[in-house]
Amino acid sequence: MHTKRRYSDLIPALIFLLPGLVLFALFFLGPMLYSLRISFFDWKIVHPDQSVFVGFRNYQRALSDSIFQRAILNTFAYTVITVAAKMILGLGVALLLNQRMPGRTFLRVAYYLPVITSWVIVSLLFEYMFNGQAGLVNYVLKDILRLIPKDVLWFADPILTLVPIILLDIWKGIGWAAIIFLAGLQAIPAELFEAARVDGANSAAQLRYITWPLLGPTTVFLVVVLVIGGLNAYVPFQLMTNGGDPMDLTHSVLTLMYEATFGRIDFGYGAAISYLLTVFVFIVSLIELRLMRQQAV
Amino acid sequence: MNRKPQRNLGTLFRIVILILGLGFVLLPIWYMVVTSFKPQTMIFELPPRLWPQIWTLKNYIAALGKDQFGLYFLNSSKVAIASTLLTVLISSMLAFVFARLHFPGKETLFYIFLLGMMVPPVMLIIPQFIVAKWLSLFNHLGLILVYTTMNISMQTFLLRGVFENVPRDLEEAALIDGAGPLTIFWRIILPLSGPGISVVIINTFLYSWEEFAWANVAIKNASQRTLPIGIALFQSEHLTEWGQVFAASLVALVPVLVIFIIFQRHFVQGISTTGLKG
Amino acid sequence: MKTNRFVWMLVSLLTVSATLLAACAPAATPTSAPATEAPAIATEAPTEAPTETPEPVTIQYWHTHSDPETAQLDQVIAAFEAANPGIQVETSRYAYNDYKTALLTAISSGSVPDVARLDIAWVSEFADQDALVQLDGNLPDFDNIIKDTFPGPLSTNYWNGHYYGLPLDTNTQVLLWNKDIFEAAGISAPPATMEEFAAVACTINRSAAETRYGYAQGGTYFWAPAPIFYAMGGKVTDEEITTATGYVNGPESVAAFTMLKDLYDQSCMSPNLLGGGIATDAGHAEGTYAMIIDGPWMVDIYKNNYPDFEVNFAPIPTGPDGTTSSVVGGEDVVILEGTANQEAAMKWAAYLLTPEAQKMMAAVGQMPTLASLAGDPAMPPYFAVFQEQLKTAQARVPHPKWSDMDNAINNAYQRMLNGDQTPQEALDQAAEEINALLQ
Numbered sequence A: 001m002h003t004k005r006r007y008s009d010l011i012p013a014l015i016f017l018l019p020g021l022v023l024f025a026l027f028f029l030g031p032m033l034y035s036l037r038i039s040f041f042d043w044k045i046v047h048p049d050q051s052v053f054v055g056f057r058n059y060q061r062a063l064s065d066s067i068f069q070r071a072i073l074n075t076f077a078y079t080v081i082t083v084a085a086k087m088i089l090g091l092g093v094a095l096l097l098n099q100r101m102p103g104r105t106f107l108r109v110a111y112y113l114p115v116i117t118s119w120v121i122v123s124l125l126f127e128y129m130f131n132g133q134a135g136l137v138n139y140v141l142k143d144i145l146r147l148i149p150k151d152v153l154w155f156a157d158p159i160l161t162l163v164p165i166i167l168l169d170i171w172k173g174i175g176w177a178a179i180i181f182l183a184g185l186q187a188i189p190a191e192l193f194e195a196a197r198v199d200g201a202n203s204a205a206q207l208r209y210i211t212w213p214l215l216g217p218t219t220v221f222l223v224v225v226l227v228i229g230g231l232n233a234y235v236p237f238q239l240m241t242n243g244g245d246p247m248d249l250t251h252s253v254l255t256l257m258y259e260a261t262f263g264r265i266d267f268g269y270g271a272a273i274s275y276l277l278t279v280f281v282f283i284v285s286l287i288e289l290r291l292m293r294q295q296a297v
Numbered sequence B: 001m002n003r004k005p006q007r008n009l010g011t012l013f014r015i016v017i018l019i020l021g022l023g024f025v026l027l028p029i030w031y032m033v034v035t036s037f038k039p040q041t042m043i044f045e046l047p048p049r050l051w052p053q054i055w056t057l058k059n060y061i062a063a064l065g066k067d068q069f070g071l072y073f074l075n076s077s078k079v080a081i082a083s084t085l086l087t088v089l090i091s092s093m094l095a096f097v098f099a100r101l102h103f104p105g106k107e108t109l110f111y112i113f114l115l116g117m118m119v120p121p122v123m124l125i126i127p128q129f130i131v132a133k134w135l136s137l138f139n140h141l142g143l144i145l146v147y148t149t150m151n152i153s154m155q156t157f158l159l160r161g162v163f164e165n166v167p168r169d170l171e172e173a174a175l176i177d178g179a180g181p182l183t184i185f186w187r188i189i190l191p192l193s194g195p196g197i198s199v200v201i202i203n204t205f206l207y208s209w210e211e212f213a214w215a216n217v218a219i220k221n222a223s224q225r226t227l228p229i230g231i232a233l234f235q236s237e238h239l240t241e242w243g244q245v246f247a248a249s250l251v252a253l254v255p256v257l258v259i260f261i262i263f264q265r266h267f268v269q270g271i272s273t274t275g276l277k278g
Numbered sequence C: 001m002k003t004n005r006f007v008w009m010l011v012s013l014l015t016v017s018a019t020l021l022a023a024c025a026p027a028a029t030p031t032s033a034p035a036t037e038a039p040a041i042a043t044e045a046p047t048e049a050p051t052e053t054p055e056p057v058t059i060q061y062w063h064t065h066s067d068p069e070t071a072q073l074d075q076v077i078a079a080f081e082a083a084n085p086g087i088q089v090e091t092s093r094y095a096y097n098d099y100k101t102a103l104l105t106a107i108s109s110g111s112v113p114d115v116a117r118l119d120i121a122w123v124s125e126f127a128d129q130d131a132l133v134q135l136d137g138n139l140p141d142f143d144n145i146i147k148d149t150f151p152g153p154l155s156t157n158y159w160n161g162h163y164y165g166l167p168l169d170t171n172t173q174v175l176l177w178n179k180d181i182f183e184a185a186g187i188s189a190p191p192a193t194m195e196e197f198a199a200v201a202c203t204i205n206r207s208a209a210e211t212r213y214g215y216a217q218g219g220t221y222f223w224a225p226a227p228i229f230y231a232m233g234g235k236v237t238d239e240e241i242t243t244a245t246g247y248v249n250g251p252e253s254v255a256a257f258t259m260l261k262d263l264y265d266q267s268c269m270s271p272n273l274l275g276g277g278i279a280t281d282a283g284h285a286e287g288t289y290a291m292i293i294d295g296p297w298m299v300d301i302y303k304n305n306y307p308d309f310e311v312n313f314a315p316i317p318t319g320p321d322g323t324t325s326s327v328v329g330g331e332d333v334v335i336l337e338g339t340a341n342q343e344a345a346m347k348w349a350a351y352l353l354t355p356e357a358q359k360m361m362a363a364v365g366q367m368p369t370l371a372s373l374a375g376d377p378a379m380p381p382y383f384a385v386f387q388e389q390l391k392t393a394q395a396r397v398p399h400p401k402w403s404d405m406d407n408a409i410n411n412a413y414q415r416m417l418n419g420d421q422t423p424q425e426a427l428d429q430a431a432e433e434i435n436a437l438l439q
Helices: A010-038 A057-064 A066-097 A104-116 A119-129 A136-144 A162-186 A190-198 A203-214 A216-231 A235-241 A253-263 A267-296 B004-036 B058-065 B069-100 B106-118 B121-134 B139-164 B169-176 B181-192 B194-210 B213-218 B227-232 B242-272 C002-024 C067-083 C096-109 C120-128 C142-147 C151-155 C179-184 C194-207 C226-231 C251-265 C280-286 C298-305 C342-352 C355-362 C383-390 C402-418 C423-437
Strands: C057-063 C087-093 C115-119 C166-172 C174-177 C213-216 C289-294 C328-335
Touching: A010 A267, A010 B069, A010 B106, A010 B121, A010 B139, A010 B181, A057 A066, A057 A267, A066 A104, A066 A162, A066 A216, A066 A253, A066 B004, A104 A162, A104 B004, A104 B242, A119 A162, A119 A235, A119 B004, A119 B227, A119 B242, A162 A216, A162 A235, A162 B004, A162 B242, A190 A203, A203 A216, A216 A267, A216 B106, A235 A253, A253 A267, A253 B121, A253 C096, A267 B106, A267 B121, B004 B242, B058 B069, B058 B242, B069 B106, B069 B139, B069 B181, B069 B194, B069 B227, B069 B242, B106 B139, B121 B139, B121 B213, B121 C096, B139 B194, B139 B213, B169 B181, B181 B194, B194 B242, B213 B227, B213 C096, B227 B242, C057 C096, C057 C342, C067 C087, C067 C342, C067 C355, C087 C342, C115 C120, C115 C342, C120 C328, C120 C402, C151 C166, C151 C328, C166 C342, C166 C383, C174 C383, C179 C194, C194 C213, C194 C251, C194 C289, C213 C280, C226 C251, C251 C402, C251 C423, C280 C289, C280 C298, C328 C342, C342 C355, C402 C423
Parallel strands: C057 C087, C057 C115, C213 C289
Antiparallel strands: C115 C328, C166 C328, C174 C289
16 A cells, blocks of 8 residues: 655755754764864864874874774773673663562662763762772772772772773663663563463573564664764763873773863864774774674574 | 462562662662762761761752852753753654655765764864854853754654654545645654653753763853853862762752653653664 | 644744744853853944043953852952953853863864963963963063062963963962871971981871871872972973983982882872872871872861861971972963953953952962062961972973873873882883973
């Protein structure tokens, strides 16, 4: 039953598109192009016309800089760990919350609470909790659980610094992933589960043969969005490492970009770094979509 | 009959895990609440306590008493509400085009919009400021427009899914009656997409309420400042007044919480209508 | 359905009107908040005959003052405006951590404030970017104004042969010592020499029952060890700023850092400086840190947050050659290139350096840069020890690449504390890195 188009689509489309397009062009596309342009220059901020064209030198400088490479490593490790944890724990929470139980609304709101907190505030909060000399975490680990002999100076160690940062992201993101999984779960018709139960399938089998495949698109969406978010991590890194402390070893790619731009006033270099990241995010997203689409078949 | 004990055990197990998880989730927030009632002298007490030895309201009084706090609160509300409404309007218009209308290059245009989801806002602050200056769009208007722009991509993507899932029968009927796209949009698609729009509302409100980097540069008058800027001003160069920062942040959390509670009923349903299912 | 439609129409109507209303509000409205000035908007009025009163002008002044300082600044503005009818001063206050970002964003878009209060370490950097107006030769009466300022703070405005700012307020760091803890450990006076300092730090640390450190530093960035570094004769570069070899890794510098490293290894100095520990201000007030080195702002901070704590100041202990020193901090006032009101801006900047303005700001802890005000009875009493210290305090290297040099020393300090390198090795590497920056 095919509808013949009763109206020409182009004019109404233009009208509907116009406000969004204008805003997007002005405040997104334009700035993106501007950023791209200055990444090829040694940019002078007061007299831009005096900027020197340097071609790809900013890009080369970034790629060969050991601090940049370390930032990539940090960002990458952070992304992999947090995305995996949020997916697994989020799914777990969603499965648990998918039952009719008293207080379900309360539980949902509670689990979602971290999501609506401000990144700035909770970064400070975790920095406070992981304080090396008077922090809650050290107190619990050392004096209550007796797992460590003496206080750990979390933020003094280039690798241990990542622990509160990663934990913060996981803590803040589980609820978000859970709610999305929950929506996906609720869209699975209950009859499928009934039929499976009648056929003798237990919970594990139901999970494997019904839930998981039907959550496909939800999973794809989550992975893509979470990875983008992970690679673009900025606020927790900036606030908890104060820009790469110790010794510039704890940068994320974006804190490095921020330092180059607003710390060293090297706008061209900062733009190059951010473009490298954007291209990488784009490629990764494409690969994910392709891989997961193949799997669904 | 013999399935009952097993099911009960399973449910009990679930409840235990959920409660443990809840502890993990709520502990940091609880700690923040508790700290907001501690005097500055107890901030680094040893051992750290989850229940204040000394309670004080001084942090709240100082934070809220700063005569600008109410003003910042109002500013943030105004900006967040306007951004949310504008985003809902514009992204639903865009989503409608992508879900229902056809024209050459539609898919390509859609992917261009998706780019917005991949780029971190902090990367674009300077050129956005240049555009804002060129158009004299500072303070609240500048905030609203940029917040909307940065949210369009994700919300359009979500709403496109929602609109695609709206059943076509009403539309078919309307088309036969000679309805144009505007009518279809206004009277059929939008009203049936309430839950999906709730999702957009929550997302955008949250973003606008806590955004900092753009607000820092785009707000030129102190009277126009939003809450995140106000809270940042508690941290001076030499001292972080933790108690006040947390007190102010908890108060700032309330509106978002309220919005979420109001719309959360539709939230899960809304996400499922975005088509992220099988 | 009908209600839904109505609701949506109302909603979009509201959105459109909200946006329109916001758009119609003038972009540069005068504020209604008490913290800023300018009750009447007065941009360039049409030019009148030259013999008439000057056109009314509004200038923008950006700063990072705290609340009490801002309130006092308003008084200064009121006095200035009374003496200069026709000029209005509008201020914008920024949080310290985000100030540089706001400034750079404004500069790169060409919409700069007229006058700004800058950290002294940023002046040469901004001047090198051509963002500041050269003041010598341009600011009326410049030579007379600077005659009365302290040389240390003044030197922070000098770059490439010219002056790009005026020293607005200055400060330095001195020793803070906890009298009660000292007396409990049997020590009656603060250490006078570095040797005594190291000994006292360890004595106090070992005599305490609970966790206590004789000394704590705020971090490993150069500002933290700088007073001890300078007091012990350390230098970062030569006078002409051409090389760091023999200076930052010279014997005095190495000796200073070696002393600090020893204190750290023996647990006499708190490990908080590596990051994420108890802050020095809080730790000092609570008795965890017997001594810290910090600035005059601590008086107000302690008054507001630790009212029961009695703060005691003492000069930085003397180094091997018997002299003390410290590091100069403070702010300069600069005029941004691209300002449309240069004349009015210069009047405001010059006014901030008059004895009246400096005395008013001194009441809220802003130490004047005018030598003639040293020892003036109008100054708060606790200024005395700082102003005495300022006589021997040294400025950090006034170079656009200073933050990278700071970083080099910062990293070197970290490496030696972690034991990755000896102090000599770490500073040798820092010297190389700094030399590369001086090319």
